[in-house]
Amino acid sequence: MRLFSEAGFHATPTSRIAKLSGVATGTLFHHFASKEALINELYIYVKRRLREVLRHELDAALDFCTQLLRLWCVDVRWFLGHYDEFIFMRQYCDSHLIDARTKELLYQDFEPFIELFRAAIISGLLKNDHLEFVLSHYVANVQHCTFYMYQFPDALSDARLLHFFEIYYGGIAIQPTKENDQ
Amino acid sequence: MRLFSEAGFHATPTSRIAKLSGVATGTLFHHFASKEALINELYIYVKRRLREVLRHELDAALDFCTQLLRLWCVDVRWFLGHYDEFIFMRQYCDSHLIDARTKELLYQDFEPFIELFRAAIISGLLKNDHLEFVLSHYVANVQHCTFYMYQFPDALSDARLLHFFEIYYGGIAIQPTKENDQ
Amino acid sequence: MRLFSEAGFHATPTSRIAKLSGVATGTLFHHFASKEALINELYIYVKRRLREVLRHELDAALDFCTQLLRLWCVDVRWFLGHYDEFIFMRQYCDSHLIDARTKELLYQDFEPFIELFRAAIISGLLKNDHLEFVLSHYVANVQHCTFYMYQFPDALSDARLLHFFEIYYGGIAIQPTKENDQ
Amino acid sequence: MRLFSEAGFHATPTSRIAKLSGVATGTLFHHFASKEALINELYIYVKRRLREVLRHELDAALDFCTQLLRLWCVDVRWFLGHYDEFIFMRQYCDSHLIDARTKELLYQDFEPFIELFRAAIISGLLKNDHLEFVLSHYVANVQHCTFYMYQFPDALSDARLLHFFEIYYGGIAIQPTKENDQ
DNA sequence: CATGAATGAGGATTCATTCAT
DNA sequence: TATGAATGAATCCTCATTCAT
Numbered sequence: 042m043r044l045f046s047e048a049g050f051h052a053t054p055t056s057r058i059a060k061l062s063g064v065a066t067g068t069l070f071h072h073f074a075s076k077e078a079l080i081n082e083l084y085i086y087v088k089r090r091l092r093e094v095l096r097h098e099l100d101a102a103l104d105f106c107t108q109l110l111r112l113w114c115v116d117v118r119w120f121l122g123h124y125d126e127f128i129f130m131r132q133y134c135d136s137h138l139i140d141a142r143t144k145e146l147l148y149q150d151f152e153p154f155i156e157l158f159r160a161a162i163i164s165g166l167l168k169n170d171h172l173e174f175v176l177s178h179y180v181a182n183v184q185h186c187t188f189y190m191y192q193f194p195d196a197l198s199d200a201r202l203l204h205f206f207e208i209y210y211g212g213i214a215i216q217p218t219k220e221n222d223q
Numbered sequence: 224m225r226l227f228s229e230a231g232f233h234a235t236p237t238s239r240i241a242k243l244s245g246v247a248t249g250t251l252f253h254h255f256a257s258k259e260a261l262i263n264e265l266y267i268y269v270k271r272r273l274r275e276v277l278r279h280e281l282d283a284a285l286d287f288c289t290q291l292l293r294l295w296c297v298d299v300r301w302f303l304g305h306y307d308e309f310i311f312m313r314q315y316c317d318s319h320l321i322d323a324r325t326k327e328l329l330y331q332d333f334e335p336f337i338e339l340f341r342a343a344i345i346s347g348l349l350k351n352d353h354l355e356f357v358l359s360h361y362v363a364n365v366q367h368c369t370f371y372m373y374q375f376p377d378a379l380s381d382a383r384l385l386h387f388f389e390i391y392y393g394g395i396a397i398q399p400t401k402e403n404d405q
Numbered sequence: 406m407r408l409f410s411e412a413g414f415h416a417t418p419t420s421r422i423a424k425l426s427g428v429a430t431g432t433l434f435h436h437f438a439s440k441e442a443l444i445n446e447l448y449i450y451v452k453r454r455l456r457e458v459l460r461h462e463l464d465a466a467l468d469f470c471t472q473l474l475r476l477w478c479v480d481v482r483w484f485l486g487h488y489d490e491f492i493f494m495r496q497y498c499d500s501h502l503i504d505a506r507t508k509e510l511l512y513q514d515f516e517p518f519i520e521l522f523r524a525a526i527i528s529g530l531l532k533n534d535h536l537e538f539v540l541s542h543y544v545a546n547v548q549h550c551t552f553y554m555y556q557f558p559d560a561l562s563d564a565r566l567l568h569f570f571e572i573y574y575g576g577i578a579i580q581p582t583k584e585n586d587q
Numbered sequence: 588m589r590l591f592s593e594a595g596f597h598a599t600p601t602s603r604i605a606k607l608s609g610v611a612t613g614t615l616f617h618h619f620a621s622k623e624a625l626i627n628e629l630y631i632y633v634k635r636r637l638r639e640v641l642r643h644e645l646d647a648a649l650d651f652c653t654q655l656l657r658l659w660c661v662d663v664r665w666f667l668g669h670y671d672e673f674i675f676m677r678q679y680c681d682s683h684l685i686d687a688r689t690k691e692l693l694y695q696d697f698e699p700f701i702e703l704f705r706a707a708i709i710s711g712l713l714k715n716d717h718l719e720f721v722l723s724h725y726v727a728n729v730q731h732c733t734f735y736m737y738q739f740p741d742a743l744s745d746a747r748l749l750h751f752f753e754i755y756y757g758g759i760a761i762q763p764t765k766e767n768d769q
Numbered sequence: 770c771a772t773g774a775a776t777g778a779g780g781a782t783t784c785a786t787t788c789a790t
Numbered sequence: 791t792a793t794g795a796a797t798g799a800a801t802c803c804t805c806a807t808t809c810a811t
Contacts, residue, residue: 075786171375189356208394249805250774251803258803431796432797435795553719557717557720617772777805786796
């Protein structure tokens with residue numbers, strides 16, 4: 042994880058992965074068919090850890106905006122606390138190294154979150170009603186927020202996260218957040 | 224350009240660059256000190272071409288929102304018409320491969336555009352008053368817009384570009400665009 | 406060894422070293438960090454083999470002249486029997502390719518022999534009393550003797566070796582060899 | 588000259604030779620058929636310059652020992668004043684890079700000096716009567732003397748040169764120098 | 770005659786992967 | 791199952807030499 046995010050896939054020899062992991066090079070290839078297989082499994086592993094963290098924020102009893110704000114906060118916080126993972130995902134989410142099967146697998150894993158956005162579109166809460174746009178727009182802005190907060194670290198207050206969320210949400214929502222009662 | 228954006232820096236042998244360029248391998252190294260030097264000069268070249276295109280949109284006679292909209296449209300349109308360049312810049316703008324000297328050089332080149340945002344902050348037009356945030360937020364959203372429009376190509380109408388701009392600008396501006404008469 | 410002495414360091418591709426050694430190119434670099442490291446280790450290896458051969462000739466019970474004659478004979482004979490090693494050492498003993506650490510290491514290894522000369526100087530046996538001169542003068546004349554005897558091979562008789570030793574020793578010693586009863 | 592002696596033939600690119608010479612790479616190949624041809628001509632050039640310097644020391648009116656001492660002094664002094672040339676010659680005199688034709692040519696050039704030694708042998712002045720031995724023995728000791736004096740520079744007095752000559756000559760001559768009246 | 774860009778074969782080194790132990 | 795030495799194809803880069811200007 043650390044090596045791939047710091048140096049990149051091709052600049053990271055399997056020998057260094059093995060050394061850092063405290064195993065022999067050969068051992069790596071007992072557990073993973075190839076370097077490509079390794080990065081794919083790693084990618085799946087990271088996204089699933091993230092999903093576990095986010096899962097608890099979904100609460101059908103709450104309205105869309107509140108749930109989304111909670112997701113946003115947990116998302117950004119987790120990435121800030123796992124910056125290697127952040128760089129890693131940012132780097133490989135569109136890469137050819139992650140194969141179609143892996144992407145498909147993960148798309149299904151995140152179905153509950155996708156469903157949240159789908160419902161919001163149906164309820165007419167958003168300016169744009171194309172699911173793909175809304176999803177990628179959310180991801181892009183979470184990534185930007187994380188990147189910025191990492192570059193310019195400050196008190197990691199709820200207030201700052203809320204401020205960035207408002208900028209994001211104020212753009213996409215028809216009715217901006219009126220009551221910031223979190 | 225095409226090779227780096229498609230396969231990445233490390234997965235692109237200099238021999239393939241040479242062959243595609245119709246020159247010998249040695250010729251490459253006659254013009255560029257190393258593969259790293261090549262990608263740096265390429266990066267500078269692309270950003271400068273983009274700057275030339277954007278430069279004409281700056282017009283001190285117009286208000287901030289109008290100028291920004293014009294930049295947004297030209298930016299996205301140019302990237303859609305030069306998608307290899309888009310992928311390339313997206314991939315390397317934060318990479319270690321682009322060295323500090325190159326980044327510094329380009330930061331200076333884009334000073335006029337940075338100035339535009341600086342003035343807007345001073346005029347109190349934006350919700351966030353940190354220049355670095357505002358700049359990277361613009362870039363992130365232009366990139367997302369481009370990426371999305373490329374994935375889901377449609378009529379490249381002014382209306383769509385304006386719609387995405389409103390989502391972006393509606394988030395960051397205190398006073399959303401009132402009159403969209405462009 | 407053979408390749409370096411015949412063609413020289415730069416004119417010997419690692420691929421040829423590997424082929425002649427019956428291993429793959431990669432294997433070479435598994436055992437030696439670089440071509441430079443290889444030649445350094447080779448140099449150390451050769452000098453240590455020579456030292457092992459010479460070591461048995463030191464005998465504190467004998468006088469300086471006798472010990473030196475024995476060293477001279479074994480030295481020249483070993484070089485004549487290992488002419489690749491001779492050419493190799495002659496070529497690289499002053500080369501930049503052999504790094505300072507290697508030279509320092511070997512200087513220590515040959516301390517017993519150096520001690521022999523040091524004692525002779527203290528005993529006032531030699532015309533010149535600078536250790537560095539005496540050592541390098543011995544080496545230069547052993548090398549010349551070897552080189553000449555290789556160029557003009559003849560019966561490798563003790564008599565010839567003794568004759569050349571007398572020419573060498575007659576120059577440096579205050580009291581030339583009186584009794585050549587070895 | 589400087590480049591070949593400092594870095595060696597293979598480690599000296601023709602481009603660097605050209606740059607240091609203040610000409611273009613192509614120009615080099617107008618004057619010399621190849622890099623090998625260049626080093627051969629350079630070798631000839633150096634040896635001929637040395638010969639010119641030594642020539643004046645030959646004086647048939649003087650006895651062998653005196654002439655040889657004069658040659659020795661001028662030889663060592665010239666090399667100390669032209670150390671690049673010294674390293675160069677030392678490095679390439681036995682190299683495959685200097686072809687047989689060049690060596691033959693120079694052997695003829697040095698005929699007058701060879702003649703000096705030939706006469707001394709016939710006159711029975713030397714312990715060894717093989718011309719090749721006597722010549723190479725002289726060269727080896729001049730080289731050693733030069734090398735040592737360069738390593739341990741001191742006042743370049745006539746006395747020191749004479750001291751080293753006596754060590755050399757005391758070995759090879761049947762009748763050592765009796766009167767050091769130079 | 771001088772130039773220096775272009776050439777492409779050649780060389781040192783790396784690294785994913787294999788396999789005998 | 792774990793190991794790590796061995797492999798050799800692949801890669802970046804160098805450099806002697808050519809040749810059009």
